[in-house]
Amino acid sequence: MKLLFVGAGMSGAVAGRQLAEAGHEVHIIDRRDHVGGNCHTERDGDTGVMVHVYGPHIFHTDDEGVWDYVNRFATFMPYKNRVKTTSQGAVYSLPVNLHTINQFYGKTMRPAEARAFLEEQADTSITDPQTFEDQALRFVGPDLYAAFFKGYTEKQWGCSPTDLPASILKRLPVRFNYDDNYFFHRFQGMPEHGYTALVEQMLDHPGITVQLGTDYTPGMADAYDHVFYAGPLDGYFDYKLGRLGYRTLDFEKFTEDGDYQGCAVMNYGDRDVPYTRITEHKHFSPWESHEGSVCYREFSRAAEPDDIPYYPIRMVDEKALLADYVALAEQAQGVTFVGRLGTYRYLDMDVTIREALDVADAFLAAQTEGRAM
Ligand code: FAD
Numbered sequence: 094m095k096l097l098f099v100g101a102g103m104s105g106a107v108a109g110r111q112l113a114e115a116g117h118e119v120h121i122i123d124r125r126d127h128v129g130g131n132c133h134t135e136r137d138g139d140t141g142v143m144v145h146v147y148g149p150h151i152f153h154t155d156d157e158g159v160w161d162y163v164n165r166f167a168t169f170m171p172y173k174n175r176v177k178t179t180s181q182g183a184v185y186s187l188p189v190n191l192h193t194i195n196q197f198y199g200k201t202m203r204p205a206e207a208r209a210f211l212e213e214q215a216d217t218s219i220t221d222p223q224t225f226e227d228q229a230l231r232f233v234g235p236d237l238y239a240a241f242f243k244g245y246t247e248k249q250w251g252c253s254p255t256d257l258p259a260s261i262l263k264r265l266p267v268r269f270n271y272d273d274n275y276f277f278h279r280f281q282g283m284p285e286h287g288y289t290a291l292v293e294q295m296l297d298h299p300g301i302t303v304q305l306g307t308d309y310t311p312g313m314a315d316a317y318d319h320v321f322y323a324g325p326l327d328g329y330f331d332y333k334l335g336r337l338g339y340r341t342l343d344f345e346k347f348t349e350d351g352d353y354q355g356c357a358v359m360n361y362g363d364r365d366v367p368y369t370r371i372t373e374h375k376h377f378s379p380w381e382s383h384e385g386s387v388c389y390r391e392f393s394r395a396a397e398p399d400d401i402p403y404y405p406i407r408m409v410d411e412k413a414l415l416a417d418y419v420a421l422a423e424q425a426q427g428v429t430f431v432g433r434l435g436t437y438r439y440l441d442m443d444v445t446i447r448e449a450l451d452v453a454d455a456f457l458a459a460q461t462e463g464r465a466m
């Protein structure tokens with residue numbers, strides 16, 4: 094079969110690779126001039142540093158199948174994401190762990206003491222937290238919430254944490270030991286030569302052709318038996334019901350000699366610092382050595398129509414609109430919506446890859462059983 098993939102990010106590359114290996118003719122287009130989607134990395138011309146062009150990406154998963162899959166296409170170097178945050182004139186370790194708690198309160202508590210102490214701070218009247226703020230007040234209490242989460246979240250999402258779902262904060266653990274690993278997954282690492290090299294390896298198959306700098310137009314579908322669409326869901330329907338809301342990011346790039354901040358990610362919890370974080374990209378490749386350094390100050394704001402859609406907002410209004418677009422998507426024949434934009438969800442790379450593998454399997458099963466998709 095002739096298959097068109099819109100988007101050469103993780104979704105398109107993985108599903109495309111699977112279906113090419115199954116003998117299909119796969120054509121992948123992307124409007125950008127590179128593959129890799131938002132995971133794209135490239136070397137900075139001046140310093141040689143590998144830069145995460147659309148923001149920092151750390152690969153982490155509990156899914157052994159996904160871990161084995163990505164390791165087919167790249168060597169993964171050991172990497173642990175250890176994030177710091179600057180708040181109220183001091184630097185702390187994230188996610189909130191025993192070091193953070195002891196340093197913040199000037200104490201020397203052991204795990205059980207810290208657990209009991211935070212429980213005293215917490216608002217235990219909140220039994221089933223629904224909002225981001227309730228989740229924070231219930232699990233870390235008002236002081237840590239104000240220092241690390243309230244201002245950052247207002248900057249990141251452009252609204253009050255009382256208007257955001259608890260699920261956003263549930264991504265972050267609270268630990269009563271000195272483990273400062275941001276993620277708690279079994280597997281974590283960085284592709285040695287960056288994510289774009291990883292995706293290029295996935296796309297290196299005789300059944301796959303890639304065409305960059307090419308926007309999808311509806312007429313293109315006629316020449317194919319099926320379309321896999323990893324672009325924005327509302328964009329596929331020409332925004333006819335309205336636009337789904339996104340946050341976009343602006344990156345202010347600067348270069349320094351030596352080491353600017355001593356770590357890869359420094360968050361800024363204070364509301365009056367306009368950016369959310371500074372990333373120093375050479376620290377994402379600690380096995381490399383570079384004299385110069387490339388840093389990004391990261392600012393978040395509501396996406397305008399021409400901006401890159403980064404984070405789906407999924408507030409109440411968006412959820413209603415999303416349901417209407419999902420209904421349209423379910424009626425559409427000959428197209429499967431995949432990925433972060435195609436399904437309008439906040440997906441990490443490992444989930445994106447798992448879903449792309451599953452979509453390819455489902456497509457192959459439908460072919461075998463003679464079902465339309
Ligand atoms: P994308 O990467 O967005 O790819 C979609 C592609 O489709 C794009 O290249 C786009 O140009 C193209 N496209 C869209 N519309 C059209 C069109 N009409 N015609 C042609 N081409 C089109 N995940 C992690 O696991 N760890 C992390 O640390 C992490 N950090 C992140 C940090 C940021 C700032 C962001 C935004 C995301 C992060 N992610 C992280 C998530 C990760 O980026 C996604 O899981 C992954 O990129 C999703 O891949 P995708 O192929 O679905 O989408």
Ligand code: UDP
Nearest residue numbers: 178241242243245246249261262264265360
């Ligand atoms: N968050 C925060 N302070 C921080 C880091 C995160 O308030 O220092 C909040 C913020 O709302 C963010 C959410 O926790 O959207 C989830 O954090 P994560 O690091 O998973 O977000 P990502 O950068 O991956 O989107």
